[in-house]
Amino acid sequence: MAEALAAIPNVVIDPEGTFKYIYVRVNVKGGDTHKDIIRGTKSAEYHNHIFEKVNPAMETLGMECRCLGGGKLEHNSTDRKLRVFGESTAFGKADHSVSVEMLKTVFSDYEITWSDDKK
Numbered sequence: 781m782a783e784a785l786a787a788i789p790n791v792v793i794d795p796e797g798t799f800k801y802i803y804v805r806v807n808v809k810g811g812d813t814h815k816d817i818i819r820g821t822k823s824a825e826y827h828n829h830i831f832e833k834v835n836p837a838m839e840t841l842g843m844e845c846r847c848l849g850g851g852k853l854e855h856n857s858t859d860r861k862l863r864v865f866g867e868s869t870a871f872g873k874a875d876h877s878v879s880v881e882m883l884k885t886v887f888s889d890y891e892i893t894w895s896d897d898k899k
Contacts, residue, residue: 781808784841785815791886793820796857801864802830802850803874806843818882820853827868849874862887864894 785808793801801820807813817834824830827850838845850868854861864880867873876894883892 781811781842782813784808785813785843788815788817788838788841788843790815790882791818793818793853793855794822796855797822798852798854800824800827800830800850800868801853801874801879802827802834802868802871803848803879804831804834804845805848806838806845809842809844816848816878816882818879826870828870831871847871851876851879860887860890862890862892864892865897866899 785806788806799820799822801818804817804819805814806817819830819834821830831847835845848871850871851864851874852866854863854865862883864876864883876896880892880894
């Protein structure tokens with residue numbers, strides 16, 4: 781199961797635009813092993829819509845997950861910038877500083893900033 785957990789991408793977000801994101805802890809079902817992931821998409825009207833897609837996908841892999849918070853991402857692939865801000869009404873505010881560190885592992889050549897701004 782540890783291999784299946786390691787194979788889950790850390791970050792999956794839309795390539796452009798401003799959209800909601802969630803910060804999720806994925807555990808091996810019945811175990812202590814876990815990893816944190818970020819998921820974000822323009823297609824989600826609400827943060828829970830993202831979780832409603834992530835959770836069943838993780839369950840089919842033998843995982844269970846819990847949303848630790850959310851916010852918004854502004855992704856500008858042309859200028860290679862990401863801005864993390866806002867919060868989720870359903871899940872609360874993700875720790876944006878931790879989200880930024882995770883985003884840096886995938887977008888190492890980007891300028892990535894965060895704030896507690898709502899917009």
